[in-house]
Amino acid sequence: MKVILLKDVKAQGKNGDIVEVSDGYARNYLFPNNLAKPATATALNSIKIAKEAEVRRRKIEHDEAVELCKKLAGLTVTVKIKTGANGKLFGALNTAAVSDALKEMGIELDKKKIVIAEPIKSLGRYTLTIKPFAEVSGKLNVNVVAE
16 A cells, blocks of 8 residues: 655655555554555645645745855954953854844844854954855854954
8 A cells, every 4th residue: 555654654764755555554553643644646746746845945945045145255244242351252252143243234144054163262353154055055254343
Protein backbone atom coordinates (compact mmCIF):
# COMPACT_ATOMS: atom_id res chain seq x y z
CA MET A 1 0.00 0.00 0.00
CA LYS A 2 1.32 3.46 -0.85
CA VAL A 3 1.06 6.04 1.90
CA ILE A 4 2.11 9.65 2.38
CA LEU A 5 4.02 10.18 5.62
CA LEU A 6 2.73 13.03 7.77
CA LYS A 7 5.67 12.84 10.19
CA ASP A 8 9.15 11.35 10.13
CA VAL A 9 8.93 7.58 10.66
CA LYS A 10 12.06 5.65 11.56
CA ALA A 11 13.18 3.26 8.79
CA GLN A 12 10.40 4.47 6.46
CA GLY A 13 11.04 8.09 5.50
CA LYS A 14 10.56 11.74 6.26
CA ASN A 15 7.51 13.98 6.34
CA GLY A 16 5.93 14.25 2.88
CA ASP A 17 7.60 11.13 1.45
CA ILE A 18 5.52 8.63 -0.49
CA VAL A 19 6.45 5.11 0.61
CA GLU A 20 5.26 1.56 0.02
CA VAL A 21 4.36 -0.29 3.23
CA SER A 22 2.40 -3.42 4.06
CA ASP A 23 -1.37 -3.06 4.47
CA GLY A 24 -1.32 -4.22 8.09
CA TYR A 25 1.46 -1.81 9.09
CA ALA A 26 -0.45 1.07 7.54
CA ARG A 27 -3.87 0.17 9.03
CA ASN A 28 -2.65 -0.88 12.47
CA TYR A 29 0.17 1.55 13.17
CA LEU A 30 0.58 4.46 10.74
CA PHE A 31 -3.06 5.52 10.32
CA PRO A 32 -4.16 5.27 14.01
CA ASN A 33 -1.10 7.25 15.14
CA ASN A 34 -1.63 9.93 12.45
CA LEU A 35 1.80 9.22 10.98
CA ALA A 36 0.53 8.67 7.43
CA LYS A 37 -2.47 8.94 5.14
CA PRO A 38 -3.40 6.90 2.07
CA ALA A 39 -1.75 8.03 -1.18
CA THR A 40 -4.90 8.91 -3.11
CA ALA A 41 -4.83 10.96 -6.31
CA THR A 42 -6.02 14.12 -4.54
CA ALA A 43 -3.50 13.69 -1.72
CA LEU A 44 -0.66 13.16 -4.24
CA ASN A 45 -1.75 16.27 -6.12
CA SER A 46 -1.82 18.37 -2.95
CA ILE A 47 1.68 17.13 -2.03
CA LYS A 48 2.92 18.06 -5.51
CA ILE A 49 1.42 21.55 -5.22
CA ALA A 50 2.89 22.02 -1.74
CA LYS A 51 6.37 21.00 -2.93
CA GLU A 52 6.17 23.41 -5.88
CA ALA A 53 5.12 26.20 -3.51
CA GLU A 54 8.06 25.35 -1.23
CA VAL A 55 10.48 25.54 -4.17
CA ARG A 56 9.09 28.94 -5.17
CA ARG A 57 9.27 30.22 -1.58
CA ARG A 58 12.88 29.08 -1.19
CA LYS A 59 13.81 30.75 -4.51
CA ILE A 60 12.26 34.02 -3.34
CA GLU A 61 14.11 33.80 0.00
CA HIS A 62 17.36 33.06 -1.85
CA ASP A 63 16.90 36.07 -4.15
CA GLU A 64 16.10 38.33 -1.19
CA ALA A 65 19.22 37.09 0.64
CA VAL A 66 21.41 37.83 -2.41
CA GLU A 67 19.95 41.35 -2.63
CA LEU A 68 20.58 41.89 1.09
CA CYS A 69 24.21 40.79 0.70
CA LYS A 70 24.69 43.21 -2.20
CA LYS A 71 23.10 46.00 -0.16
CA LEU A 72 25.31 45.33 2.88
CA ALA A 73 28.54 44.87 0.88
CA GLY A 74 29.25 48.58 0.56
CA LEU A 75 27.79 49.55 3.91
CA THR A 76 29.62 50.31 7.16
CA VAL A 77 27.67 49.90 10.38
CA THR A 78 28.73 51.88 13.42
CA VAL A 79 28.20 50.14 16.75
CA LYS A 80 28.50 52.19 19.92
CA ILE A 81 29.53 50.16 22.93
CA LYS A 82 30.72 50.89 26.47
CA THR A 83 34.47 50.77 26.94
CA GLY A 84 36.93 50.84 29.75
CA ALA A 85 40.47 52.18 29.84
CA ASN A 86 42.68 51.89 26.74
CA GLY A 87 39.69 51.31 24.43
CA LYS A 88 38.97 47.84 25.75
CA LEU A 89 35.36 46.73 25.61
CA PHE A 90 33.44 45.46 28.60
CA GLY A 91 33.10 41.85 27.45
CA ALA A 92 32.99 41.46 23.69
CA LEU A 93 30.93 42.70 20.77
CA ASN A 94 27.97 40.39 20.20
CA THR A 95 25.71 39.79 17.24
CA ALA A 96 22.73 41.36 19.01
CA ALA A 97 24.50 44.74 19.13
CA VAL A 98 25.26 44.55 15.40
CA SER A 99 21.68 43.53 14.64
CA ASP A 100 20.35 46.46 16.70
CA ALA A 101 22.66 48.89 14.88
CA LEU A 102 21.37 47.58 11.56
CA LYS A 103 17.77 48.02 12.77
CA GLU A 104 18.50 51.67 13.50
CA MET A 105 19.61 52.00 9.88
CA GLY A 106 16.35 50.40 8.72
CA ILE A 107 17.72 46.96 7.80
CA GLU A 108 16.20 43.87 9.39
CA LEU A 109 18.74 41.07 9.93
CA ASP A 110 18.37 38.41 12.60
CA LYS A 111 21.29 38.17 15.02
CA LYS A 112 21.58 34.44 14.30
CA LYS A 113 22.55 35.24 10.72
CA ILE A 114 25.61 37.27 11.73
CA VAL A 115 28.86 35.36 12.25
CA ILE A 116 31.69 36.73 14.38
CA ALA A 117 34.72 34.51 13.74
CA GLU A 118 36.68 35.54 16.82
CA PRO A 119 35.64 37.72 19.77
CA ILE A 120 35.92 41.47 19.20
CA LYS A 121 37.24 43.04 22.39
CA SER A 122 38.63 46.38 21.23
CA LEU A 123 37.61 49.41 19.21
CA GLY A 124 38.23 49.56 15.48
CA ARG A 125 37.02 48.39 12.07
CA TYR A 126 36.11 44.77 11.48
CA THR A 127 34.64 42.68 8.70
CA LEU A 128 31.95 40.21 9.74
CA THR A 129 30.30 37.45 7.75
CA ILE A 130 26.55 37.35 7.30
CA LYS A 131 24.64 34.26 6.26
CA PRO A 132 21.06 35.29 5.51
CA PHE A 133 20.30 32.01 3.68
CA ALA A 134 21.84 28.54 3.60
CA GLU A 135 23.95 28.92 0.42
CA VAL A 136 24.34 32.72 0.54
CA SER A 137 26.94 34.62 2.52
CA GLY A 138 28.31 38.14 2.42
CA LYS A 139 30.53 40.58 4.24
CA LEU A 140 29.54 43.39 6.56
CA ASN A 141 31.89 46.18 7.65
CA VAL A 142 31.51 47.13 11.30
CA ASN A 143 33.04 50.14 13.00
CA VAL A 144 33.17 49.74 16.78
CA VAL A 145 33.31 53.07 18.60
CA ALA A 146 33.15 54.14 22.24
CA GLU A 147 29.81 55.24 23.60
